[in-house]
Amino acid sequence: MTAGAAIPAWNAAGVLPPVHPSASGNSSDRSPYLIDLFSLVDRFSTSPERRAILDGLLRYRAALHQVGIVSGFQWLDGSFTENVEILDNRPPRDMDIVTFADLNGINQQLLIENHKELFDTGCAKEKFTMDSYFVQLGGSLSSESIRRVAYWYSMWSHRRNGLWKGFLQVDLGPSQDAKARELLSFHGGPTHE
Numbered sequence: 488m489t490a491g492a493a494i495p496a497w498n499a500a501g502v503l504p505p506v507h508p509s510a511s512g513n514s515s516d517r518s519p520y521l522i523d524l525f526s527l528v529d530r531f532s533t534s535p536e537r538r539a540i541l542d543g544l545l546r547y548r549a550a551l552h553q554v555g556i557v558s559g560f561q562w563l564d565g566s567f568t569e570n571v572e573i574l575d576n577r578p579p580r581d582m583d584i585v586t587f588a589d590l591n592g593i594n595q596q597l598l599i600e601n602h603k604e605l606f607d608t609g610c611a612k613e614k615f616t617m618d619s620y621f622v623q624l625g626g627s628l629s630s631e632s633i634r635r636v637a638y639w640y641s642m643w644s645h646r647r648n649g650l651w652k653g654f655l656q657v658d659l660g661p662s663q664d665a666k667a668r669e670l671l672s673f674h675g676g677p678t679h680e
Contacts, residue, residue: 494522494530494655501570503653505644518644518653519562524667527657528674531567536578538676540567543616544582545668547605550615551586552661554602559588559624564643564654581616585639588659589624 498504503518510516524545531537544563551557565583572578590598604610611619622635643654657663671677 494520494526495653497570500650500652501574502646502650503568503655505651505653519656520653521656524657524663525670527563527655528667528670528676532671532674532676534572534578535675536580537567538671538674540579540582540616541667541671542677543614544584545664545671547584547611547615547617547619548659548661548664550602550605551588551659552664554598554605555593556586556588556590556598557660558591559586559659561586561657561659562639562643562654563657565618568654569646569652581612581618583618583643585620585622585643586659587622587624595623 495504495507498508503520505518506514507516507520528541532541548561562585563582565579565581566575567579567582569579599606604614605619606621608619611617620639622632622639645651
């Protein structure tokens with residue numbers, strides 16, 4: 488599946504399907520769905536709460552870019568990617584996000600010390616409405632890195648009630664952000680950057 492492909496519709500259970508509905512069970516057309524930011528904003532700018540969360544995502548990404556984190560990808564999930572308005576009779580409160588980033592020689596310890604709002608889950612949630620987590624890419628593939636990816640995949644491929652579901656992946660690079668910000672503004676979202 489290529490980035491920018493259409494986001495599948497919610498299934499009858501109100502979640503993104505774990506495998507694209509038109510694909511066979513063993514197809515690689517499955518979660519995480521590789522999409523672009525424009526598609527994300529276009530699909531999910533359906534309420535003031537969702538637009539505010541998308542604004543938080545774009546501000547979070549801008550802050551990552553500003554400190555030099557521009558290479559990698561992000562997994563997006565949580566009630567934001569579900570039809571939570573119907574499932575739980577409420578709007579989404581935040582977006583769950585794991586940033587898999589190549590630090591390109593940036594000192595991780597200094598980043599964490601100097602930019603707590605990006606790496607502390609509580610701070611990121613308060614400032615950006617992102618329930619955020621971070622995994623550093625690069626180096627050799629280790630059993631620990633495989634375990635961490637498997638952990639996030641298993642956490643995010645199911646709702647708390649055990650229902651299997653899909654989630655989304657966007658590129659971390661900044662090339663799509665301005666276009667996504669313009670679309671969010673067009674949909675009535677916040678205009679600050």
